[in-house]
Amino acid sequence: MKNLKLLTALLLLATININAQTLEWAKSMGGTNWDEGLSITTDVSGNVYTIGKFQETVDFDPGAGTFNLTSSGSDDIFISKLDASGNFVWAKSMGGNSVIEGYSIALDASGNVYTTGYFNGTVDFDPGIGIFNIASAGGDEIFISKLDASGNFVWAKAMGGTIHDEGYSIAVDASGNVYTTGWFNVTADFDPGAGNFNLTSAGLADIFISKLDASGNFVWAKAIGEAAYDEGYFIAVDASGNVYTTGYFYGTADFDPGAGTFNLTSLGGRDIFISKLDSSGNFIWAKSMGGTGYNEGYSIVVDVSGNVYTTGWFDGTADFDPGAGNFNLTSAGSVDIFISKLDVSGNFVWAKAMGGTASDRGQSIALDASDNVYTTGWFQGIADFDPGSGTFNLTSAGIGHIFISKLDASGNFVWAKAMGETDYDYGYSIALDASGNVYTTGYFEGTVDFDPGIGTFNLTSIGSYDIFILKLKQKGITSFVYNDLTQNCFRDSNEIGLQNRFVTINPGNIITQTNESGVWVVDSLPAGTYTAIVDTSGNWQATCPVTQIFTVTNPNEITFVPDFGFVSTQPCASPDVSVNMPFMRPCFSNQIIY
Template sequence: MLRSTIRAQAAFFPKPATFGIGAEISRTMNIIPHRPLTKMLSCQTLGKLPTFGKWMVVALVFLSARSFAQPALTWDRTLGGNSWDELNGLLTLPDGIIAAGSSRSAPGDLSWNFLIIKLDFDGNVIWQRRYGGNEDDRLWAIIPTSDGGFLAGGYSFSGVSGNKTQPSRGDMDVWILKLDAQGQLQWDRAWGGLYRDELFAILEIPGGGYLLGCNSWSDAGPDKTEPSRGEQDFWLIRIDNQGNKLWDKTIGGTGYEQINDLAWAPDGNVYLSGGTVSDGGTGDLNAEPARGLMDFWLGKLDLNTRQLLWSHRFGGTGEDYPYALHPASNGLLYLGGRSGSPPSPPGPFNNGKDAPFFGGDSDYWLIELNHNGQKLRDWSYGGAGLDDLYAIQENPLGQFVIGGVSDSGISGNKTSGPRGGYDYWLVGLDDNGNPTWQQTVGGIANDALTKIAFRPDGSYVVGGHSASDIGFEKTENNLGVNDFWVLSFECDLVATIEQTGVAASCQPVPVVLNAEIPGCATCVYSWNTGSNEALIEVPGNVANTFTVAVRDEWGCSAFDTVAIEIAPPPDVQLGSSDTLIVQGTSLLIGTYNPDYQYFWNTGDTTATIQVSEPGIYSVTVTDTAGCTASAQIRVDVIFKSNVYVPNVFSPDFDGRNDYVSIFTDESVQRVVTFQIADRWGSLVFRRDDFFPAQESDGWDGSYRGHPVSPGVFVWLAEIEYLDGSRRIFEGSVTVVR
């Protein structure tokens, strides 16, 4: 525990220390210069648009005046325990945020442990995991893996103990942990030589496995297959998906090298960056001479042959160290860190420093390079104190976001005043590297930004560590000596697709989709149709789904999707095509739909009609899109009433069958007319408007007072029923004497 006790007494941010053995010890004592507080991880962004005039942004609170959708600080969270907690990893996931680092705050344990915390997008803790053995174990890197989990790594002094299943190889070993999506440990692996070895960067390899970027003071053995080149070297380890080592490679000069980042090159090879103090032409380094006390170093490795394809160094006469490497969407590389050097001539390799030095301990230094590692431009930003750049990220618009730590007041080209001791310092740059805005963010004591991560909508999450209590932007008190401090800056851009016109299969009238955001004059629209207009016309008779992505000048993004659904033509159901009803009853035909208009051949415009007469009834229906459909039904009436007229009678007035009349049941209301004619059609009898079933109301067999001769006569009767309907009956009757 002696080592832990000494480290706890180290100052938060002392002045830069000289590299070498003493500096290595200082790094374990939380001294910030020359030891990356965090290694940068690739930001997962959603469908970058083409770069519109590059913006480079140093860190991240957008508090300058703007007209629309500027990301705003929505919350900050202080996370940790009663001792020292230091954030070195920050990831944004579809369902939350991962804040990871090292902690000495475990109850009853003064040694360092890995600490991984998952937050929701409101900053609430979902879960936290702590891993370590009985000695110091520190996390320097974490990446999301393709299986939905994570790979975390750093160094370990522990043997088999606690969560560590691997024995110690030497003094300090590389230690990695494979975690599932819930942060639960799946397996751990350790590698090392006899001295100090630690991991600083991780790349997942397409097709399986990982490349680990490490530093090593060790010669060959036990896991190291190549001897040391100098003091500390770059050490690359290739492993499979289960953590089995496939090969390792040592790269370095006769002096001191420290790796900081790994990144994919467009051709499938790997960029590696870090710092070097070795002489040029020694070990594996090319002939470019040392520039100063410490130089930026960038190399390119062929993964298949394991050969270093090229390497370049950049710097002035002082100490310069890169903390972040970013392959940008514009095809260029950006290497950023700290510089304590004044301008220096480029030399034959154009690897000098053109940017000014503003005094103090260090300035932000940002270098732009092509894919071959040749320097194109460089910029510096700082004041009279310490200004170290730690993270480079890129938002969905291709605008850079880089961030770091500063204790400078208003001086040099720093125009934003300090908060406490060390603060997050934020600077926005135009395409030519000119500052466009600056902002200092912090609490009342010391705060160091180490990581920046994007969400798909362009919102930002920043993380680092803090020794501050409540004050300025910090809303929660410090929990121990030093805590994780995570801040979220969220966009207010909202996209909504408004649809004008009705989609219909019956007519090819276009539908208008409008995603324009009022007041956002600089918004850029990208439809899945390829259109970049705010308003588009799409076919109204084809079902399809349309998505728009809207981005403003600050990189904020909003998305909306609309589905064009083609309504089926009107569905008209009148029942069976032939329908029988009983005479004297009625039938309701038609169905109600509030979106339809109706027109019947009866002249009705209601959804349903009541019918009681036989006939063909048809309706035409029109929906809201103007599509029509028709249907018809035939209605027949069944007459079930009894109508009876005798077919023979003997009008001899003997009291039997002396009349022929009409007889019915109770469904008949009256006889409208009853007429009888002879075989030549001459009318011999007629009686109108009488009640049926009265024999004496019929014909007595006479015509004009004289009995007719026997023979056959025809009759016709019109009957009116109780419901008002009428029917005509016909027949014949024979007169006998």
């Protein structure tokens, strides 16, 4: 019977990284040219919205039907809506006689769709039968567009000057106010209405942060920067309306956009910044992380407690503690992925690195309801996605592969997946729905298997690069068993998982075992109430209850069981003592030393 239990445990352990995440669906859209998905989000019903760019004629119905859109210029924007099953709902395009790029998408509580990017020339921002033309002042200008949940035009606005200005990221607060970040140079007008609100860059390019109301009226705009290049890549808003941005800066830059001064100085090349303003655009704090190399923050997200998570890339040795302390990470190759967590005041909590000896980049970050951290991007060669003491290598067979990674709220490894073939495949954006399902978009070339498990689900591009949209379903029951060094029944970032601890679930007498990261997973259980019990064998004492009660409400969704903490009752190994007694007299019968 013991052997049967052990076999059951080992079989369950073998499925930990296979069945916990299953491919729900994957879709492709594209034509004979270069098409990219750049940003993705979901609504409360699980509908999936994507923005990106396309060229010439593309069929945006990924099913058996056809819904062609044709670009007006060299690049046009597409906005696509699929339902929770990946079926086509609608797709819209905006374009003109030149170039328009759509970088970011966000929704409000009513399902209205907001986008930002840049354009030049004259562009019709009404994707329906109407016309709403906006002409750029000379160079590239920022646009902000609003559609309703059916894709109908509501309004569009432009901000900028005569040189080059880009909107990179957009966010919406609970009142429908619209926040945008990106970069601008020289003088740009950020009031898209009849008024003027000019900002002037201190250098070649400065960061901007802009706020419009739900009708697209100007509220405020702020500039941050210095004499070189500084860019805002991503923006997020918390429940109180505080505004967070990340990106990069050079040299010494003043991050207080008001009358005060708060200078940050990069250590060498590009350094990462994280900035927090209140809902009125007033300075709260700003932090920098980096070293002498190439470091960029590319995506940011905030949890309900105000903790701030960022991803991007770095090279060489970079200090990720923005305070008086030091927490250095060193890249294994040219650039590596980083994930950073700061608290509500901008103090260091943890930072992690993932990568290999080639080039690896974190493009997008998202959280689930338990503050597990998901990232996507791309990597080359062999890369280790376990940022802890363990190893979890993924291998790119081509120029670059898509990755999807999951860490827990303390930065410990949970799982990682790769998708790609011999060409260039890129994950640009990641989002989660209320059930914890994971969505990504980006682009791929050739034939790619988008099932990250043992199955196969191939998509083949029509042209050079096609858009993909992927949904992974997370289901099962999962938890951690860890070494609770602080003995407070809370898993801190330095507290590692315990491998090979058996967990018994009843009813059913199901036995599973923790993996090298301390994670245990059971594929699925019928709806009901269960208990999970961790064995207490060996020199371990529980700091949390060894029995946890949990309820499965939906077998097709993921259920999180409270973690199990243990502390060693023998923190030091038994010593080996060697005694040299050259003068022991052989005439004594008792030669035992006590």
